[in-house]
């Protein structure tokens with residue numbers, strides 16, 4: 373017998389769970405089907421490396437969630453979520469031992485910058501003032517469906533106070549130029565650039581400035597919080613809210629087909645042969661290449677959709693390393709305030725070069741790395757005096773060459789992953805001599821392991837598709853499909869492959885759920901009931 377729900381959500385990542393929560397709040401009956409044994413998508417944690425250490429399997433720090441009106445509106449604290457913060461938000465240690473530090477107290481950040489380069493402190497506070505004036509509108513505009521009319525009107529009203537067109541121009545300026553124009557010292561420039569490097573937009577390209585400012589200013593205003601006990605606590609709280617309101621969640625339930633009748637999504641089928649009908653909506657928290665021509669047969673789609681999907685671009689792959697350390701990271705020079713997140717690059721120029729290499733199918737000899745000291749941030753992650761640490765770096769989806777001394781081919785089998793992890797570990801060893809002797813256990817997740825643990829992470833792509841301008845806004849995932857609506861009625865794309873893309877903000881799921889609710893309202897009006 374087929375069970376019937378108002379909506380079936382495919383995938384229990386943060387976007388799927390946000391969609392489910394919103395639909396339940398609107399009185400819908402909802403079923404969430406998740407392929408993996410547990411909910412969470414790329415927001416999960418585990419103890420598989422060492423029983424005494426919690427490691428976040430994928431993502432770890434959540435400025436976008438903490439700044440997201442959607443996620444805040446669910447009051448997840450009532451479902452066990454507790455945000456905790458590291459002493460400093462973000463650090464960057466140069467090979468010289470000098471630190472760039474972003475502290476949640478902007479006056480501390482500014483004082484540290486000023487000590488390195490007089491004048492940078494005031495310049496930093498001016499940047500923060502500008503963000504105080506218009507930051508909420510910028511975040512609002514990014515997190516609502518395109519075109520973001522309401523936040524755009526709000527931003528327009530505030531524009532004169534932040535310099536009018538000059539502000540707009542700066543938002544479109546590459547991050548390296550923003551850093552150079554505003555600051556003289558290395559710290560603010562490398563912090564902004566490192567944050568832009570969370571996406572795959574080249575640091576010299578438009579879009580990188582907005583990304584760098586967004587993440588840096590969120591770090592300054594809401595911090596980079598983590599859920600106490602592990603990243604998984606965030607999605608467990610979302611799932612707990614779904615269940616407490618009567619929603620169903622089934623794990624180990626991979627959806628293999630979305631049934632389409634007369635152009636409308638009516639049901640889904642799982643690998644074990646179950647069929648679930650959806651009266652009003654199917655929300656797919658699924659990577660776009662797996663949806664179009666995968667879960668939805670090509671025959672059920674306009675020919676143009678399949679043609680456009682041929683030019684869909686993934687973002688680069690990822691290699692992530694987790695370490696259990698028997699002591700703190702032995703920094704060669706102690707940071708002024710211990711950072712939760714830290715970036716590894718020798719300079720802005722070297723970071724830029726490494727990212728450029730990845731975008732040109734080349735594995736960098738000295739990869740740019742993002743890393744996290746989790747026990748420093750949340751003491752529950754491992755025994756007192758130890759550290760649960762991770763670092764990841766991007767690698768080309770399709771490797772043409774490797775500039776390293778011990779080249780990898782891009783096979784990313786176990787041997788290559790471990791060898792590449794040695795290269796990453798050596799980067800930390802340079803900044804923290806003796807690091808290797810602190811390692812109790814290490815886990816390396818290469819592109820294949822990532823995808824096996826979450827089908828959305830195709831080849832280790834963590835943003836559901838490139839974040840470069842040509843695949844953002846109305847072009848995401850492909851031109852003409854710039855909203856969560858799909859060519860199939862009642863089917864909504866709610867994953868990071870939809871606008872506004874990767875990151876744990878829940879906007880893709882929320883946009884999909886809101887579109888489904890709005891369409892149901894229209895259908896009711898049209899049918900007169």
Ligand SMILES: Cc1cc2nc3c(=O)[nH]c(=O)nc-3n(C[C@H](O)[C@H](O)[C@H](O)COP(=O)(O)OP(=O)(O)OC[C@H]3O[C@@H](n4cnc5c(N)ncnc54)[C@H](O)[C@@H]3O)c2cc1C
Nearest residue numbers: 383385386387407413414431432433627834868874875876
């Ligand atoms: C290594 C890594 C580090 C990251 N770091 C951060 C960070 O620190 N901060 C941040 O904000 N973002 C970070 N991100 C990005 C962020 O985690 C993702 O953008 C976000 O999780 C996307 O959410 P989603 O719900 O769209 O998809 P996902 O989280 O990928 O979830 C999709 C879910 O759908 C399920 N699924 C897929 N296909 C099917 C199917 N056919 N049937 C049933 N279920 C299916 C998957 O199993 C998965 O559970 C990181 C990502 C990675 C991989």
